[in-house]
Amino acid sequence: MARVLSGIQPSGQLTLGNYIGAMLNFVKLQHENDCYFMVVDLHAITVPQEPEALLEQTESVAALYLACGIDPKLATVFIQSHVRAHAELGWLLTTMTYMGELERMTQFKDKAMGKDSVGAGLFVYPSLMAADILLYQAGLVPVGDDQRQHLELTRDLAIRMNNRFGELFTVPDGYIPPVGKRVMSLDDASKKMSKSNPNPGSYIALLDSPDVLRKKLSRAVTDSGREVQYHPEEKPEVSNLISIYAACAGVSIEDVVRRFEGQGYGNFKKELADVVVTLLEPIQKKYRDIRESNDLRVILRDGAARASEVADKTLNQLKERMGFLMP
Numbered sequence: 001m002a003r004v005l006s007g008i009q010p011s012g013q014l015t016l017g018n019y020i021g022a023m024l025n026f027v028k029l030q031h032e033n034d035c036y037f038m039v040v041d042l043h044a045i046t047v048p049q050e051p052e053a054l055l056e057q058t059e060s061v062a063a064l065y066l067a068c069g070i071d072p073k074l075a076t077v078f079i080q081s082h083v084r085a086h087a088e089l090g091w092l093l094t095t096m097t098y099m100g101e102l103e104r105m106t107q108f109k110d111k112a113m114g115k116d117s118v119g120a121g122l123f124v125y126p127s128l129m130a131a132d133i134l135l136y137q138a139g140l141v142p143v144g145d146d147q148r149q150h151l152e153l154t155r156d157l158a159i160r161m162n163n164r165f166g167e168l169f170t171v172p173d174g175y176i177p178p179v180g181k182r183v184m185s186l187d188d189a190s191k192k193m194s195k196s197n198p199n200p201g202s203y204i205a206l207l208d209s210p211d212v213l214r215k216k217l218s219r220a221v222t223d224s225g226r227e228v229q230y231h232p233e234e235k236p237e238v239s240n241l242i243s244i245y246a247a248c249a250g251v252s253i254e255d256v257v258r259r260f261e262g263q264g265y266g267n268f269k270k271e272l273a274d275v276v277v278t279l280l281e282p283i284q285k286k287y288r289d290i291r292e293s294n295d296l297r298v299i300l301r302d303g304a305a306r307a308s309e310v311a312d313k314t315l316n317q318l319k320e321r322m323g324f325l326m327p
């Protein structure tokens with residue numbers, strides 16, 4: 001049994017990329033591990049957020065966790081800002097992170113590109129993410145491929161802290177799915193599917209209605225060929241759609257290719273839409289039920305209490321070792 005931790009930002013509509021790259025594995029891992037899944041609101045504010053939108057999205061992501069199958073009896077579900085230790089350890093780790101390390105982060109470079117002014121929080125974001133993970137002594141962190149570099153920095157920081165202040169932190173490993181670690185945009189297979197893309201046609205939102213889902217998938221860009229074949233280099237668009245099919249239907253890439261042998265893209269896309277609708281419709285129904293009930297607030301309060309216990313213990317141990325006068 002491993003300690004598992006991960007988080008998702010409440011910074012827009014969750015996409016099928018979030019689901020396949022992250023949530024699907026959260027649900028799998030919860031059965032045999034000690035899991036902590038949070039909504040990382042402190043991370044979301046590293047880019048400007050409207051207060052009402054932040055509030056709505058935070059509740060929405062928490063409800064989606066449950067709707068997608070995370071069981072609060074098996075896993076601890078909470079909001080990052082409800083556990084004060086995140087901000088505090090984030091600061092302690094910021095003082096131990098080198099500017100050069102943060103300057104190398106590709107996610108920072110992408111998000112800061114072309115902006116006149118960028119908040120310092122966006123720059124030190126990876127130190128806060130390291131705090132999230134190290135507070136819980138997590139051994140396993142299920143994420144998509146785009147988080148690999150942040151995880152590498154987390155490992156470096158854990159080792160650095162252990163060398164400086166004595167063995168305390170578990171050095172975590174990533175848990176990155178072989179299929180679906182990088183779900184690409186429907187309009188451009190060179191970009192990852194992202195909730196921050198200004199073109200809604202580029203992503204499948206988990207809460208898109210069946211009509212919208214079908215329309216988006218029928219308009220997904222393909223090449224001028226006819227064969228449903230998996231060649232990520234030569235046929236990136238179709239390969240992306242095959243991966244989405246495989247992940248959503250719970251079958252292998254080979255199964256999908258075999259099934260559509262000799263058939264054109266039209267039929268494949270139609271069946272893909274059926275698979276995605278069949279997956280998302282019950283999630284959406286459950287989501288609406290959760291939003292209408294009062295259970296979510298209670299679950300999140302319990303989750304924060306459980307998480308705080310673990311997090312405070314680690315934080316206090318570290319502070320003592322660093323030479324802070326303890327109350």
Ligand code: TYM
Nearest residue numbers: 006007008009017018021022129143144181182183192193
């Ligand atoms: P975020 O909110 O951007 O995304 C949440 C999770 O979804 C995965 N993901 C994808 N996977 C495959 N294909 C895609 N197109 C795709 N888009 C998103 C991400 O890899 C991620 O796993 N920094 C994190 C949040 C975070 C965190 C943490 C994660 C904060 N603290 C501690 C793990 C542990 C982020 O921005 O994820």
